[in-house]
Amino acid sequence: MMKRFIGPRVEKTRDMVLPVTVEEPTVRSLQWQKITWVNIERPTKDETDYLARHYPFHELDLDDVLSKIQLPKIDEYDDYMFMVFHFPVFNPHARVTTPSQVSIFVGEDYLITLHQGDLKPLVSLFRTCQASEKACQEYLGRTTGYLLYIILDRLVNYCFPILNKIGDNIDAVESRIFDELARGTVRDVGILRRDIISFRRIIRPQTEAVELLEKKDWSVHLKEDPDVYFGDIADHLRKLRYTLDDYKEVVEGLSDTNNTMTSFRINEVIRVLTIFSTIVLPLTLIASLIGMNVWPFVPLESPGSLFAIVAAMGAVIFGMLIFFRSRRWI
Numbered sequence: 001m002m003k004r005f006i007g008p009r010v011e012k013t014r015d016m017v018l019p020v021t022v023e024e025p026t027v028r029s030l031q032w033q034k035i036t037w038v039n040i041e042r043p044t045k046d047e048t049d050y051l052a053r054h055y056p057f058h059e060l061d062l063d064d065v066l067s068k069i070q071l072p073k074i075d076e077y078d079d080y081m082f083m084v085f086h087f088p089v090f091n092p093h094a095r096v097t098t099p100s101q102v103s104i105f106v107g108e109d110y111l112i113t114l115h116q117g118d119l120k121p122l123v124s125l126f127r128t129c130q131a132s133e134k135a136c137q138e139y140l141g142r143t144t145g146y147l148l149y150i151i152l153d154r155l156v157n158y159c160f161p162i163l164n165k166i167g168d169n170i171d172a173v174e175s176r177i178f179d180e181l182a183r184g185t186v187r188d189v190g191i192l193r194r195d196i197i198s199f200r201r202i203i204r205p206q207t208e209a210v211e212l213l214e215k216k217d218w219s220v221h222l223k224e225d226p227d228v229y230f231g232d233i234a235d236h237l238r239k240l241r242y243t244l245d246d247y248k249e250v251v252e253g254l255s256d257t258n259n260t261m262t263s264f265r266i267n268e269v270i271r272v273l274t275i276f277s278t279i280v281l282p283l284t285l286i287a288s289l290i291g292m293n294v295w296p297f298v299p300l301e302s303p304g305s306l307f308a309i310v311a312a313m314g315a316v317i318f319g320m321l322i323f324f325r326s327r328r329w330i
Contacts, residue, residue: 166195
């Protein structure tokens with residue numbers, strides 16, 4: 001038997017129904033007409049016990065809410081639906097995109113979201129509905145399925161600024177690779193590759209879950225056309241996925257290019273040093289022989305000998321440079 005939720009109060013006036021927020025320790029509820037939205041940030045065992053007392057949720061679903069390794073999924077029951085999604089949140093300190101989990105319970109007249117509070121679109125949407133009667137009427141005035149669509153649409157659209165930032169970073173690294181004075185590009189390429197892999201790991205199972213929402217008939221619980229609403233979200237996720245696949249190929253190409261450019265620069269340095277060493281070698285030989293002070297170099301002790309030795313060395317250097325030039329080594 002389903003437990004009845006002793007939920008938010010509703011103040012009635014002659015012309016309209018005003019939303020009233022009722023707060024448990026960390027449970028915030030918002031009601032508009034027949035729809036109740038319960039929002040829980042940073043859920044703990046106390047919050048899941050609260051839900052168990054007021055809703056007919058399976059204990060395994062409540063355990064999944066607190067799990068940090070739960071994969072995106074959709075479970076359907078007679079009285080409700082349970083969903084788990086992951087959305088990207090950029091960590092500026094580690095310079096990598098990390099997943100943030102949001103669990104959603106959907107019934108005929110209620111929707112419950114549980115998350116860590118770092119998903120700004122979800123937090124902002126709930127606060128907007130708290131502060132605005134017009135927003136409540138727009139988002140909570142239809143069905144829980146429509147409210148679910150609004151929440152997922154906001155969260156998916158939030159992925160695009162993160163994706164655009166990755167694209168800007170790729171352009172910056174690409175321009176630096178061909179800079180002769182560039183340093184640290186190997187590290188930047190590695191950070192980009194890790195970020196893209198993490199982002200793809202979040203989006204891939206997410207796309208499959210939303211495509212399930214799109215293709216299956218959920219009219220019993222959601223009361224909305226899934227092909228129209230959730231199909232739009234699935235299209236956005238597929239675009240994210242394809243763009244990330246393109247970025248992955250671009251970064252791999254940049255990595256190969258960077259390795260090639262690095263090898264080329266090293267070869268250029270080695271070539272210059274080799275030419276310099278090769279030129280110095282005969283000069284060292286000449287200086288060593290003359291410095292032995294034995295015949296036939298004894299007469300070179302005269303004052304004009306130094307100029308003759310320097311001239312000989314210059315001729316050797318000039319001849320070697322002409323030879324290197326003729327072989328196109330320089």
